[in-house]
Amino acid sequence: MASFEVRTDLAVEEQEQISGEISGVSLREWRGESSDLKWSQVRVLNNGGAKTLGKPVGAYLTLEMKPLPDSGQGLRIAAARELARQIRVLFRQMSGDRYPTSVLVTGLGNQLVTADSLGPKTVGSLHVTRHVDRAASVGTKTSLSALSPGVMAQTGMETAEILRGVIRETRPDLLIVIDALAARSVARLGTTIQLTDTGIRPGSGVGNHRHELSAESLGLPVLAIGVPTVVGAAAIVHDTINAILRAPGHSAASAAAAATDPDADGFFRMLRQIKAMDPDEQYEWIRRLTEPECGSLYVTPPNIDEIVGDLSDIIAESIHQAIFPDLDPEDER
Amino acid sequence: MASFEVRTDLAVEEQEQISGEISGVSLREWRGESSDLKWSQVRVLNNGGAKTLGKPVGAYLTLEMKPLPDSGQGLRIAAARELARQIRVLFRQMSGDRYPTSVLVTGLGNQLVTADSLGPKTVGSLHVTRHVDRAASVGTKTSLSALSPGVMAQTGMETAEILRGVIRETRPDLLIVIDALAARSVARLGTTIQLTDTGIRPGSGVGNHRHELSAESLGLPVLAIGVPTVVGAAAIVHDTINAILRAPGHSAASAAAAATDPDADGFFRMLRQIKAMDPDEQYEWIRRLTEPECGSLYVTPPNIDEIVGDLSDIIAESIHQAIFPDLDPEDER
């Protein structure tokens, strides 16, 4: 059964949700050069895996970092460098083993809503070169262009419409889409970066962009880079109820109650029903229960200004290193 | 038992917490001119009340509005006007029935952290007159001065030190302190304004200002105006667990389990223990349980930029009307 609400944009959170191996989904995890950096790759291999995980077929790379405010400048530099390396690998895989010669970066989201401003902030830190390269380049360099179109409430246009037009006119080889995401766990806010070759379905996160941005809809490979900046308030509750259901003595209490008292049994039947639901149903149930109390569906940490500033810097730096490899001489391309 | 964490800065939320009448605390509620405006006044009358409520002796006025993004401009105007009226009443009460002749407004908080920027944003919208009045005024007008000192991490100085110095030099009759607050309920974010004649203990909310700003510490009446912009993540969980404990069948199940199975009884003993705790202990217990999942202690809604913009406008406008009553001719002073 499909749920209306996608409760996380992170494939790795969907995968964590399901215990044991999932048919059609592969998982690989490794440490980065710094032990404070952890990578995981979820591959959705076929439609079966896509159905189980609720994510399209493709590769989902996740970089997890220690919270940046507690870490030194060194972690930021290491994260940008590792990210750049993975972007380069994806560039080749997505372009049929050729390196793209012109890349367009688009920053989705609303610059005036801090939690939704990761895309525009990243684009604002990029050094574009397409207008220069056109004359100067001799074919070996990848040129960079960038656009922050704004959200539909600001433009009156679908992001996909704007990009389709711009792509048709400027003909980049590859599109990078940067967007703020929704996660399930508060601990992921500002500590996780997801790369995927599947593009993006805007609006599955907190924003409200309606059309898909993908190779199918736009006609060129689409690399999506996302950072969770919001969590559903219901997700916080969800974790807690599960903790209660796992509490020692719960099963015995339930059995005893069932044996003696129909009312008592009703109470446990409710708890058991929740437990028996698949994660999406469970989430939906909790959401309905908590919405009157929680009011807003999503929340963000008060230091979101700092999170968005830090992460947009890291992502912009990694794109620079991936596109202008001279900036990082120790990495061969 | 006292808890280290104050889980709300709103007296009205403390009061709601306690069922029935509280000795030493009075409560009065009324509708505003618009039915979308609701006022309540909690008065802490003596030390007993202060101990029970966890708030100093004084008056706490709370204005509750319908969420502003869904409301028209009319609600904003009505809210500012009603707020101005209450500020004028407090001005007289706090100044021994004389109207203050010079008011200093200080906006606490960090301009660069959206959720903490209500104070500086409000001060930025004020039209100060002290430097003009000095020459022109003939004694009947109240002059206005304003300062956003920044937070200690930006200045290296306690807010109280800065204000003490400025007050000594410029000798206002009354201080208005504006600050972002913490609330228990997400529904209060951006919909509630609290006025109190007790001043402020900075740091009880999300900020980290150490010294009290009050008549005792500063030597002049201190009117605090606050708006909740953050809630503790644990508070969201807290509400849900209470909802589960109130679920039909819970008591019967518990009794049945106690009768038959020691393990089952353990589970209910845990739930009962939680229920038996006083609100502060209960909150503390849940906070410890959920912190690993919730990471950050506080959360804020993604539309916090809009909330802070709207509420700082309303508060600045209400201060203008209270201090320059010609702006609102239908109100006599």
Added chain:
Amino acid sequence: MASFEVRTDLAVEEQEQISGEISGVSLREWRGESSDLKWSQVRVLNNGGAKTLGKPVGAYLTLEMKPLPDSGQGLRIAAARELARQIRVLFRQMSGDRYPTSVLVTGLGNQLVTADSLGPKTVGSLHVTRHVDRAASVGTKTSLSALSPGVMAQTGMETAEILRGVIRETRPDLLIVIDALAARSVARLGTTIQLTDTGIRPGSGVGNHRHELSAESLGLPVLAIGVPTVVGAAAIVHDTINAILRAPGHSAASAAAAATDPDADGFFRMLRQIKAMDPDEQYEWIRRLTEPECGSLYVTPPNIDEIVGDLSDIIAESIHQAIFPDLDPEDER
């Protein structure tokens, strides 16, 4: 002789430059509803007029206001209303007497450079409706969309490329282009708004956008709205030297010198040469003389933040009134 530097984007300043009637150019002036508003219309009627004036064939409407900081809110409201009225007239003229059913507004310029941010600031104040209308409209309303593409140094793309793509996808009937302009006279900064049906040649002002935005290049009528925010430093000098050349006694001194002393004659020959130049040559000569002293070619007033804020509000409001005429009921459409 053509000059490389366009010293003003304002047709009315070019016209003022030339004494007497100009063949192929018509001028009309009138007062607005407020005596602090003055309109002038320069019409370039044919290629002869275009050559003399250095502006393409078309209509150039100029609204001059008293400086806003010294004026009340009333002048802003009157300016927006009169502007809206002229925009409506231009809408009809430019669309072959039909009212456009969908208008795209584009704000040129760099949001991060205050003097170049008029376009993005105006777009930021617009309430777009295209995404809503699509479903709800019944054919009588004009829908509004908007985009601030950024400057080429930020995007790596020509503004014309971006707009061409977006226009092809979203098919508006009419394009409004908003941009900061260069003027000759400091007194015009923040007091003048120019409307023209000729579109815009970006880069003729302070910016550096290369491609023309016009009906010819984009395939739809282009209404340009501009506000001068910078003046050439040389222009300031230009005025002064002309004042000296007009000083009483100058001619007599010159004649006397010519009669008696070859060196003296050399000095006056220089002054006479300057005087004999056409305005563009004269400007160019002075520019070369003063550039070492003046350093930067353009200057802007220190209150440019306020100017851009005020003017972008007025323009956004006038577009709203022109497109959603219900907002201004006293004007029939």
Added chain:
Amino acid sequence: MASFEVRTDLAVEEQEQISGEISGVSLREWRGESSDLKWSQVRVLNNGGAKTLGKPVGAYLTLEMKPLPDSGQGLRIAAARELARQIRVLFRQMSGDRYPTSVLVTGLGNQLVTADSLGPKTVGSLHVTRHVDRAASVGTKTSLSALSPGVMAQTGMETAEILRGVIRETRPDLLIVIDALAARSVARLGTTIQLTDTGIRPGSGVGNHRHELSAESLGLPVLAIGVPTVVGAAAIVHDTINAILRAPGHSAASAAAAATDPDADGFFRMLRQIKAMDPDEQYEWIRRLTEPECGSLYVTPPNIDEIVGDLSDIIAESIHQAIFPDLDPEDER
């Protein structure tokens, strides 16, 4: 004769104005470690010098750089390091050869007016330590505190009142005042930094702060750091008229005219009168002549946002190096 308008805040510009040696004023110039950095020190030694130069007795150090947008990051780093070295020298001279143990930095000016925001921007980049040191320091470190009080139009209070109060409460050993200045030459905007041990008379530049900030008025040494961000429009004209008066043939023409024609003589009498004026009178005369054309008295370059960003970074960095010398290990203290 005194002029009402101070046309430059830079002692080095006053000194350049006067040809030959000035009694009571010494001048020393030297190159920095980079040949793109040039230092000059003007010392006003006594009241005679102060009268001639129009600046109080004291030392005025000026650092001139090549325009930063054209220079690499290296020049910024070198400028900050040289500035830090001079600040350390001044620290010792101004504190009676002891190094100050607690320094308060105050950023004057209005954050919302780009050309006046150098002070607040610099303060915003400082890492204050006073609130930390208080506990941790063992007497060897200099603690740093900082405040941007805003301008009188925002606070209703004199900057001097606010600082007097804050200094009395927090008792720093030395005050650094950072402010935007006015210069005569456009070429100095964004390329010049002035250090002086005389404090500051706010309002002599573009701002409008009335009271002096000096050792006399505040009771502690005051080191002022300023960067010119505006020039008088009249100053641009001033340079040009002088260039005309120096043009070859001018004298001969004048003599010839005087010999033959009274009217002609009148013209040259005007030019000679201008030439005979002392610089202040001359400036005043030109200002009156050009004001109707120039409108605003001061102008600033359109890239002022970039200038203020660059220079505030350099100044903040130099203060850090001067106060926390560990950050620049090659400099012994």
